Structure formats: structure tokens, C-alpha cells
Amino acid sequence: MAVGPEVHSAKSSADSNGEHHQRQDAPKSQSKHHASILAIGKAVPPNRFDQSTFPDFYFGVTNCSHKVELKQRMQMICDKSAIKTRYLILNEETLKQHPEFYTPGEPSMEQRHEFLEEEVPKLAAQAATNALKEWGRPKSEITHLIVVTLSGVSIPGADVRLVKLLGLRHDVQRIMLYMLGCYAGITALRIAKDLVENNPNSRVLIACSELYASTFRAPDEKYMYDVVGASIFGDGAVGVIVGTKPDPLTERSLFEIRWAGVSMAPETAHVVQGKLKIDGLNFYLDKSLPMVVGENITPFCKKVMEHAPEHLHLSYNEMFWAVHPGGPAILNKVEEQLKLDSGKLSASRSVLENYGNVSSSSVLYVLDEIRRRPAKEEWGAAVAFGPGVTLEGVLLRRNIDQTDS
Template structure:
């Protein structure tokens, strides 16, 4: 059968979604086992790791914890697991297999808890999901967590799965970026984005080089349903995903990264990260807005709403300083940091959920809310994911 070029183009157009992709539902989850107050973390960490004799190191961690802006964090790791696996305390002992055995089961389960909430809010059956994008640094095995999650949720065997491994803190932003492209280029697609992280894979006794990471990271999972028009009855776009960009800051590979080794995953985080982000964040935003609205766009940063990955308090402070943001503009990010710490790629989903909640409360009080906003996530590379968001104006009562 012969097909003309025009027919081919029309066929391609008919396979695409209508308008920009949108966030249709959000769900979050944390392990139910261990919740640690940040004020008590250093004492507990040094006790369970049998390191109380390092008094100076413990006092240093207490000072770091005090400055983080974190109040509590959730962990799957507990003393029972540590008693069963004392090798987790010594980076020189082989422990990667034992760590992966645990997280291979628990990471998909945590993701399932978040995904069930998102699917329930969405209001359609899980079998209507056509694509799954799963981001985690907590697994080193195939078949991966994406297949396990698909089985747990009862997704169709034809669901198109993608696993993003070791993207770290920008994994959630990258997963949402990919979901946008999938939804807009596959008519009727509904993409489940799942991000799930358990820090057990990088737990170790304090040695002076890992204190910042020990003070920052926690466990959590986030899930988002993404789709483009036409929307089915009952589907309600929360955030339109107008445009997305990814930028890597040249020559910054040294500053932020992860290394898988026999004793688990090692993080390294250079003190220069907030400064490097501060030097590049505004240009990334300008590039994204120009891509969305044209070269002559004039953006006032304080006229936007903000969903920024809270990689740490100094990062939020630097972005606020560089963009001259009003104090409450990053409050959704700061609250997530206070309540959960940095959950790597999953954290941006928590920020979107918190932002959604705040915007709904403000709208219920009749306050005028920004229509346009920016989402940003940062990770190894240094990589910056930027997405321009727009809140659709729903008729009152819908």
C-alpha cells in the first residue's frame, strides 16, 4: 500500500496528544518503620554504629544536623537489620549483595504505596497506564524495580517500562521530563512516574568524609500520573508541563556523584555545589522560558510559583539569593526538607504535592495565585532539570 508524505504526516499527527502534557495525580509514601528526629540523629547514629568513642566526630555531625533545616527523617534501616548485617558498618567488608537483596524487595513496595495513592486520586484503573518510568539509585539488578512495580500494581503486560538508575537527585526531574515527551507523542498515553529511594545501600559507620550525606538523606517514594489531552471524564490537570530542558554544567563532574563499590554506594558532595548552581540557575530558567514563550519573554521571578528540589538548605538559600526571591517563594521546598530531608529523586514529587496543597488552600481562601511556575531538580553531572509549569484555570466547582 502506497502512502504519500502528506498522509504520513497526518498519521503521525493523529498519534500525538493534544496540547502539553499535565500532571494528573500525585502520591507520596515513606517507610513506616523508623522516624528519627534530627536533634537525636547524631546520638542514635553513633550508638547503632558503635562509634560513640569518636566524640569529636559526633559533635561535628550534631553541628551539621543543626544547620540543615531538617526536623525529622524516615528510614527503612533499623537496628534489627544492622544486627543481622554488621558488615554494613565497614566499607572494607563486602556487603553490596546483602544490601541489594533488601532494597530489591523494599524499593518497589515503597513505590507501590505512593503509586496506589496516585492511581486512586486519578480515578482510573491501573490497567489504563500505558507507560512506566521508574527512577532509583537504590538498585543494581535486572529485572529491575520497574518490572516488580508493574507486577505489584497489576499493570498490563504491554506497559512500556523505562528504568532510570543512579540519576540521583535529578532523577525525579528527568523522569517527569521523559513522561512529558511520552505523553505528548503517544495519543492516549498515561504515564506512571515512580521514584523510590532507600538509603540502606549507602549506610556506613561515620568516617569523617560522609557526615553531610548522613545528615541530609532520608527514604521516600513519589508517584505521578502524567498525560496529555484529550482528557477523559474526571481527569483534572494539576500542572501543565509546558516545556522541559536539561543542562549539564561543564567541568563539574567532580562536585557531585555516586560510586557503586563492594561495600555499598559512596556519595561525594563538594562544598562548591550551592555556588555552582547559583552561577547557572538563572540562565537555565531563561533558556527554558524562551523555549516556551519566545525570545522576547520578560519574566519576573517573584511572579512565579516554585517547585525546587531541596538538595540542602545552602542550595535553597543560594537560589533564593541569586533570583532575589521573596522569603515564602521556596516554602514548599523548605517544608519538605524540614519534614523528610533529602529523598534524592523522589523529593521533587513531595514538593509538587506540597505546592499543590498550598495552592488549593490559597485558592479556597480566594487569593490570586500565579499561573506560571518553574520546577528545578539538580544532580550528578552537575545536571539541572528545568520544567516550566502552568496551572490551568478550572471553572469554579469543577
């Protein structure tokens, strides 16, 4: 698809469903140099679990094999999860060393944080190293570092530890994002976009690192979300490098970030909650979440489309979509509400199938999946959801001449 100069107008334009909405004029001072994603690298722990047999491991390692009915309920959840494999840093050996992680009533917050303050930056460093290797330029050129995790908190934080592990400059400008949830990978892209477009020649390294160990505990009939969480969450990290004006000889733009924004669904703070308690991070996820996402996804995506070049007249089905793979019900609801063709969310479904829900890393895993596929659509969006209920999204333009094989 040929793309000419952007046209900004206050006129209304039709969206993918034939409806009209006001376009927003771009500020006159808008930078002509858009932020670009220059490299993506992933990392997972060495322990790979088959979803079909995970209940055997989970109930066995927590000494709960006698809870036959509850195990059967978990098996049903796993079977319907659309997940085939996941990666976890916890294994039988680690849990033998830390029985407090799953012993009911046993305080474990201190032990979990000691474990996570080491493991979160280590996995982040692996992903960041892979991104830096792909980027191919000296790490001394990294000017900003954004670190994202839902897994544990510490002072100094994972950002400080990551600077040391990677050997980054001591004056690298750091941002540490704790406890945001599944949308935080897009939050990091939004912040990185602002940084590089307002700081010429800067390069931002994003590192998201998520470990389920913060919430792991023994199954209990009274707390079914612990069982649900154990059935869908996986561990993983991702590194992303963002900059403007890529050097044509040494850098390449995988995706231009044309717009980034966020919105909260009103009166939905109760739908996704998490609290730090003596036995770790306790999550609550209301069963209404897919419905809430469904009710708000179309208005949010209309907002995203207001920032696409008007002359293209893009419909949702003419775009690629990187949607947070929180679960099959959420993906189905997004597909239904946006009236997407079958296969439009195949990259999200692939990540869910192979990694489970990896919280903030997930949607960036989906972008990595998309950039490795043959390019069809030049324009697209990445959207994620989390506590608030918050919707974060970016409008992207793909460099279709630089598809990875």
C-alpha cells in the same frame, strides 16, 4: 491571571532582571495538547527520626559512641541542616540483621542489593498506589511506566517487580532509570511529556523510590561525606501520573508541563560523584556545589522563560517555584541569584524540614506541597540539580481552579 493563545516570536524580551534574550520559535508541528500531571502520591517508611537526636541513634547503632568529637561535628551538621524529621527504612532491628552495612572493611554490596531489590519496588508500589487512587481510573489504562532509583541495581529491575506488585498490564511499556541522582524526578517528567504528547490517549505512571540504605555505613573521620550524607538524606517514594487531554468528567490537570529541558554546567563532573564498591555506593559531594548551582541557575532559568507565552511578561517573582531541596545552602543560593522574594521557596524548605533530601523524589514532593496550597501564581517552574553538574527543569502552568485543600 487570564491566559490567551501563546504567541511565539523571535523578538527579544526582558527577563526578571531587566535583561533581554532571544525567544525561540515553537515548531509548527508542536502539539496543541500539552502533557499534564494528573495525580501525585507519596509514601515513606514507618521509621520516623527526629533530626535533633539522630546522631545518638546513628553513633549508637554503628557502635561508634566512643567517637565523641566526630559525633559533635555531626550534631552541628544536623542542627544547621534545616531538617526536623526524616524517614528511613533502616532501624535498629534491621541493622542488627545486617551488621555488614556498617562494619568497616566488610563487603556488603551483595547484601545491600538483595535488601534493596525487595524494598525499593515495595515503597514505589505504595506511592504509585496512592497516585492511582487519586487518579481514579482503572490501572489497565496505564500504558507506560517510568521507574527511577539511585538505590541498588538488579536484573530484572525494579520496573519488572513493580509491574507485578501493582498488577499492571504485561504489555505496559517500561523505562528504568538507575543512578541518575537528585535531578531524575524531573528527567522522568521530561520523558513522560514526550511520551504522552507523541502517543495519543497514553497514560504514564512515574515511580521514584529512594532508600539511603545503599550508602549507609559507620562514621569515619577520613570520609566526612558519609557523615554528611547520614545527616541529610531521607527515604521516600513518589508516584506521578502524566497524560494529555484529561477527561473532564474523571480526570483533572494539576499542572500542565509546557516545556522540559536539561543542561550541564561545564567542567563540573567532579563536583558530585558516586561509585559502586564492595561496601556499597560511595558518594562524594564537593563543597563548591551551591556555588556551581548559583553560577548556572540564572542562565538555565532564562532558558526556561524563553518558552513562556511572551505576552505574559512574567518575572521570576510572579511564578511559583519547586526547587530541589538539596540543602539550605543550595536554596539560599537559588533565592539569591534569582532575586526571589522571601517565601518563594517555602514549599522546598517545608519538604527539606519534614523529609530531608529524598534524592529524585524530593522535587516531586515539592510539587505535591505546592498543589495543596492556595493557588496564587498560575505559572511556575520545577528545577533540580545533580551529578554532571546537571540542571533539569520544567515550565509549568497550574490549574488554579483545582487546588487541593
